[in-house]
Amino acid sequence: xxxxxxxxxxxxxxxxxxxxxxxxxxxxxxxxxxxxxxxxxxxxxxxxxxxxxxxxxxxxxxxxxxxxxxxxxxxxxxxxxxxxxxxxxxxxxxxxxxxxxxxxxxxxxxxxxxxxxxxxxxxxxxxxxxxxxxxxxxxxxxxxxxxxxxxxxxxxxxxxxxxxxxxxxxxxxxxxxxxxxxxxxxxxxxxxxxxxxxxxxxxxxxxxxxxxxxxxxxxxxxxxxxxxxxxxxxxxxxxxxxxxxxxxxxxxxxxxxxxxxxxxxxxxxxxxxxxxxxxxxxxxxxxxxxxxxxxxxxxxxxxxxxxxxxxxxxxxxxxxxxxxxxxxxxxxxxxxxxxxxxxxxxxxxxxxxxxxxxxxxxxxxxxxxxxxxxxxxxxxxxxxxxxxxxxxxxxxxxxxxxxxxxxxxxxxxxxxxxxxxxxxxxxxxx
Numbered sequence: 001x002x003x004x005x006x007x008x009x010x011x012x013x014x015x016x017x018x019x020x021x022x023x024x025x026x027x028x029x030x031x032x033x034x035x036x037x038x039x040x041x042x043x044x045x046x047x048x049x050x051x052x053x054x055x056x057x058x059x060x061x062x063x064x065x066x067x068x069x070x071x072x073x074x075x076x077x078x079x080x081x082x083x084x085x086x087x088x089x090x091x092x093x094x095x096x097x098x099x100x101x102x103x104x105x106x107x108x109x110x111x112x113x114x115x116x117x118x119x120x121x122x123x124x125x126x127x128x129x130x131x132x133x134x135x136x137x138x139x140x141x142x143x144x145x146x147x148x149x150x151x152x153x154x155x156x157x158x159x160x161x162x163x164x165x166x167x168x169x170x171x172x173x174x175x176x177x178x179x180x181x182x183x184x185x186x187x188x189x190x191x192x193x194x195x196x197x198x199x200x201x202x203x204x205x206x207x208x209x210x211x212x213x214x215x216x217x218x219x220x221x222x223x224x225x226x227x228x229x230x231x232x233x234x235x236x237x238x239x240x241x242x243x244x245x246x247x248x249x250x251x252x253x254x255x256x257x258x259x260x261x262x263x264x265x266x267x268x269x270x271x272x273x274x275x276x277x278x279x280x281x282x283x284x285x286x287x288x289x290x291x292x293x294x295x296x297x298x299x300x301x302x303x304x305x306x307x308x309x310x311x312x313x314x315x316x317x318x319x320x321x322x323x324x325x326x327x328x329x330x331x332x333x334x335x336x337x338x339x340x341x342x343x344x345x346x347x348x349x350x351x352x353x354x355x356x357x358x359x360x361x362x363x364x365x366x367x368x369x370x371x372x373x374x375x376x377x378x379x380x381x382x383x384x385x386x387x388x389x390x391x392x393x394x395x396x397x398x399x400x401x402x403x404x405x406x407x408x409x410x411x412x413x414x415x416x417x418x419x420x421x422x423x424x425x426x427x428x429x430x
Contacts, residue, residue: 005330006072022073026400031081032070032399034375038088039066041376044126044130045095045199047340050104051133062091079399083405089383092376096341097133100256107132110255110335115159116172117247119188120148124233125241126174126188128152128181129195134213135164137227138193142169147236150174152184153198154312157335160253177285178316185210189242191235193224197371198312209279246352250318254308254332256342260349262328267353269326272360277305277362277428280343282313283377284370290393290418291316294368297420298322298331302428306330308346311337313368340377344384359387364427366416382411388430390423392416 001024003013008021018026046059066084069075082309104110125147127135129165139149148171151158154156156173158164175184177196185192186205192214201218202210213224222231259266269275281298285291298307298317304325305409309317314333322330334342352356367389369378375396381389388411395404417423 001029016039021315023079023169024076027078027402028076028081030398030400030403031078031085032075033082034379034396034403035066035085035088036144036373037071037372037398038092038379039063039084039376040370041373042088042092042095044373045092045099045376048131048133048338049095049098049102051131052099052106054098054102056098057194059091059095059109062087063144075286077129078403083381086383088376089379089381092380093341093344093383096338096380098376099338100341103132103161103364104257106156107136109166110151110160110257111162111165111198112251112258113159113165114249115156115252117174117250118172118245119150119174119242120171120246120366121244122241123147123236123239124171124188124190125149125236126185126190127155127193127195128175128178129193129198129216130154130338131195131214132158132161132164133288134193134227138229138232139164139167139169141229142236143167145169145233147233148242150188152181154177154190154336155195156252157333157339158375160255162336177312180286189240191232191239193229193232194218197373209239210276211235221292222394233342251329251331252333254329254334255339256334256345259332259334259342259346263349263353264348265326267350270350270354274305274326275362276302277364278308280308280310280363280365280367281317282309282311282337283368284337284374285312285315285368286370288394290416293366293393293416293418293420294366295320297366297424300421300424301330302357303330308332308334308343310334310343311374337373337377340380344380364388364430366423368392369396382407385411387412388428390414392414420422 001018001211002014002016003020009015015021069084083192148170150171151173152175181200191209195214207378211222211224217223279301281294294316300309338396347358351361393416
């Protein structure tokens with residue numbers, strides 16, 4: 001345990017033994033941190049939704065109460081704190097729904113589209129993060145010019161919404177996951193805009209070309225206020241232009257609406273035995289060792305199965321050629337990490353149509369986690385009673401063995417064991 005949130009800590013530094021000075025156990029501390037991290041992730045999604053005109057007073061009230069429960073000398077009860085964690089998952093489901101509805105209402109109906117990667121010749125701006133409203137405002141301010149805008153990281157799913165597809169200045173996608181940005185941003189000649197989490201402190205190679213918005217900021221950085229991207233546009237004119245370096249083309253845009261529109265055909269294929277399994281493989285990517293597990297797992301999935309992917313974890317698996325099945329790409333990109341809501345809704349709809357539970361479906365979730373948004377999504381899945389989730393590549397350090405054992409007992413939560421083929425074999429056998 002490490003707790004330094006009050007004045008009476010051990011030796012006025014931190015309580016590192018359990019129980020602490022206040023009597024709090026390491027397991028209570030663990031559940032409080034699980035709740036706090038889940039609340040942080042949910043708050044990020046709620047912020048995006050609020051910018052799109054979507055909010056819910058019940059969510060705001062819960063955030064206040066739940067944070068209150070983590071204060072010193074308020075709650076020492078493990079069962080109560082676990083219920084707060086599950087309620088955080090419930091409220092996060094509502095927040096992801098609001099964000100999904102806000103995206104569609106603001107940016108149009110989602111639809112699959114081929115996406116060209118790389119750059120074209122001419123001035124360019126790169127935008128990374130998650131906030132699609134920032135992307136739209138930037139596009140509108142360069143409209144009518146020859147400046148092209150490229151998405152990076154979790155901005156890639158913008159290409160599935162009709163208004164973005166129709167915008168003449170949205171040119172394509174550049175780069176991969178957040179941990180590669182120092183190399184990728186240095187190689188991009190124009191200005192870069194960071195809109196949300198996943199921005200790294202920039203080296204000198206592009207520090208003067210990095211702009212940030214909203215809560216995002218870096219030392220000596222240039223911050224955009226009130227949606228005014230004029231300084232970014234000036235930088236695009238002053239910087240060297242992009243050269244033509246076009247890469248592969250892949251399909252994106254298999255949003256929940258797209259999937260649900262095809263639910264009848266999917267159900268018929270399941271009943272006819274033409275689909276062996278669905279895998280949800282995605283989440284947060286990272287730089288630590290062990291994430292090749294997800295790459296190897298996806299590559300070994302059978303040819304009559306489908307892989308649903310979302311979040312920046314998709315960059316671990318999207319370079320493999322999976323082919324098609326039943327006229328669809330086997331790898332179906334559903335969107336950002338918050339579009340876990342879409343994967344959940346598709347699973348719920350299939351279960352209802354087949355008159356079973358989500359846990360009875362030929363469905364396996366293989367989720368990589370890195371930070372607080374992934375914690376919020378995990379709590380949502382646990383709130384819904386989803387069992388048998390494979391989580392990795394490392395166990396959360398803030399969850400004690402006792403708390404993790406409780407989650408394993410209740411939800412069959414599993415850690416990736418380093419052998420993806422063995423885990424895949426077990427999933428198919430089940």
